[in-house]
Amino acid sequence: MTDVADWWQTDIIDMAPGQIRLRGFPIEDLIGNIGFAEMVWLMTRGTRPDKAQAALFEAALVSAVDHGPQAPSIAAARMAVSCGLSLNNAMANAINMLGDIHGGAGEQAMQFFHDVKAQAAETRLQTAIETVFQAYNRLVPGFGHRFHKNADPRSLRLMSLVEAAVSAKVCDGGFAEIALGVEHFLANLKGKPIPMNVDGVTAVIYAELGFEPALARGLFCLSRSVGALAHAHEQAGRKERNKGPTPPHYRWTYGGANPIK
Numbered sequence: 080m081t082d083v084a085d086w087w088q089t090d091i092i093d094m095a096p097g098q099i100r101l102r103g104f105p106i107e108d109l110i111g112n113i114g115f116a117e118m119v120w121l122m123t124r125g126t127r128p129d130k131a132q133a134a135l136f137e138a139a140l141v142s143a144v145d146h147g148p149q150a151p152s153i154a155a156a157r158m159a160v161s162c163g164l165s166l167n168n169a170m171a172n173a174i175n176m177l178g179d180i181h182g183g184a185g186e187q188a189m190q191f192f193h194d195v196k197a198q199a200a201e202t203r204l205q206t207a208i209e210t211v212f213q214a215y216n217r218l219v220p221g222f223g224h225r226f227h228k229n230a231d232p233r234s235l236r237l238m239s240l241v242e243a244a245v246s247a248k249v250c251d252g253g254f255a256e257i258a259l260g261v262e263h264f265l266a267n268l269k270g271k272p273i274p275m276n277v278d279g280v281t282a283v284i285y286a287e288l289g290f291e292p293a294l295a296r297g298l299f300c301l302s303r304s305v306g307a308l309a310h311a312h313e314q315a316g317r318k319e320r321n322k323g324p325t326p327p328h329y330r331w332t333y334g335g336a337n338p339i340k
């Protein structure tokens with residue numbers, strides 16, 4: 080039987096009839112005693128956060144749940160429902176919309192911060208940022224926003240929580256310092272604010288808490304799933320059919336041969 084049992088190997092879950100253990104903890108001890116954010120931490124990392132770590136982590140998860148139907152992920156969920164898809168399909172559509180440019184930049188932002196940290200061991204912070212900025216094709220993931228041009232309210236609030244967490248010695252603030260340095264660098268470069276966006280600020284928190292960059296995008300997906308579910312459910316109640324991206328009396332700009340006058 081060993082070759083069959085060894086087909087899937089995991090450190091996450093053990094199960095026998097009448098018993099379920101997640102990361103070594105009996106499920107009945109977790110249920111009712113652990114919050115959902117703590118559960119995400121336990122499942123993805125195999126350890127349990129203390130209360131202060133869990134609170135900061137949960138704040139990051141809360142911040143990214145929704146950005147309205149203008150956000151392509153949410154629009155995709157609502158359009159899917161209007162086309163007759165079920166809620167799970169609508170949620171999958173929303174998640175599939177999250178890539179390097181919309182909602183998925185957190186992983187790259189974390190990597191950017193780690194690269195700056197490595198460079199900063201050799202040189203001053205602003206020089207390290209400039210060097211890594213050149214290597215990333217002069218675009219910093221996690222900064223800039225289509226709507227929040229001066230400041231993203233999520234970033235301001237979360238950075239204040241990070242500051243409090245640093246004072247309480249929950250984390251050391253090294254990645255927050257890098258992110259603020261990047262904001263300063265971009266503002267100087269462009270002559271206007273290119274503020275930290277929700278991917279950037281949650282990347283700060285995930286990095287401060289010791290998450291691997293590869294997990295950031297999945298964590299964003301967990302957050303945005305909540306918004307996608309709420310919007311898909313609401314849209315299902317509206318009984319509208321086959322909604323496209325714009326009202327039908329608007330059309331696209333045709334640039335090919337023989338335009339209709």
Ligand SMILES: CC(C)(COP(=O)(O)OP(=O)(O)OC[C@H]1O[C@@H](n2cnc3c(N)ncnc32)[C@H](O)[C@@H]1OP(=O)(O)O)[C@@H](O)C(=O)NCCC(=O)NCCS
Nearest residue numbers: 180181182184217218219220221222223224225273276278
């Ligand atoms: C989100 C995004 C597409 C908004 O772009 P935008 O609407 O063109 O942004 P703005 O009009 O405010 O910025 C214009 C200028 O700042 C630059 N800029 C914007 N974001 C930048 C960034 N993250 N790094 C470097 N430069 C940036 C633009 O290249 C442009 O420069 P230019 O005037 O020399 O051409 C863009 O900021 C971006 O791609 N950010 C990185 C990816 C990311 O974090 N995505 C998640 C968004 S929630």
